[in-house]
Amino acid sequence: MANLNRIANNKSVKKGSKTQKIAYLYMSPALITIAVLGIAPILYTIFIAFTDYNQMHFLNYHFVGLKNFISLLNPNNPLSAVFIPTFVWTLVYALLTTGFAYFIGLFLAVLLNNPHLREGIIYRTILIIPWAVPGMITMLVWQGLLNDSYGQINALLHTVGIPKIPWQSSPFWARFSVIMVNVWAGFPYMMTVCLGALQAIPSEIYEAAAIDGANWWQKFRWITIREIWSITLPLVIPSFAFNFNNFGGVYLLTGGGPARSDNPFVGQTDILASAAYKMTLDFNRYDLASAISIILFVIVGVISWLNMRYTGAFKEVE
Secondary structure, three states: OOOHHHHHHHHHHHHHEEEEEHHHHHHHHHHHHHHHHHHHHHEEEEEEEEEEOOOOOOHHHHHHHHOOHHHHHOOOOOOHHHHHHHHHHHHHHHHHHHHHHHHHHHHHHHHHHHHHHHHHHHHHHHHOOHHHOOOHHHHHHHHHOOOOOHHHHHHHHHHHHHHHHOOOOHHHHHHHHHHHHHHHHHHHHHHHHHHHHOOOHHHHHHHHHHHOOHHHHHHHHHHHHHHHHHHHHHHHHHHHHHHHHHHHHHHHHHOOEEEEOOOOOOOOOOOOHHHHHHHHHHOOOOHHHHHHHHHHHHHHHHHHHHHHHHHOOOOOOO
């Protein structure tokens, strides 16, 4: 009897091992693709960041250690003008874009969640259009609308007697337009998330609060905000990371311009992602671009980890 059990166990182990090998065989095309198109470029970028691989050393580049990182982070080095102002603007841009998109989406979600709003479905359909349109098309359309010379928005302002606004030539208005357009493109997502969170709040909580004499503001502050925050925060964090790296949302709209008078490498609206792109393709500074990419990855990773760690957004609840 014991021998029969041992034989049966050996057969099941061999069968399981064979099934596992077949599974890996089926997965091998995907694993090879990920390794070639994902992992290998990342490792090569890390390697380039520690060398002087640029237009002057394509064939005879050398290992330079942390020199590229020091050049970007040292305020006394002229190359720090590429990184430090760009990093500050990237942080401001990501915070404002994510914050405005969230609160506008929350405001609209509260309005659309009103059961007495008969046209709610129509309004939801209209408001979700900016999210439904592909991002590249959205940015290119807005680029034409905001053109200083022949843009339709300036033409409309001119018809009502308002002077033309230099959307793409003024540093302030260029940054304002970048934030405005990306908020316009991002608020439908936040509205959808907040609307789903609102509909998940039990109505009994509001009824109990009404019995206790709570007014509309108290219900919104102590019930709606608290319930929504725990649900939407795990989605706000990835949205911030996305905006921090939103290359298309800036480059397709302004090309990073207008140009800086003190820095030929990056423009007034360039974020770190577009700065790394320009350093690579426009100036052939692959070493600095790789260093910027690694710093960008570390910054986003640390910010996301801190948010998740101290807000408990992804903490499992038993």
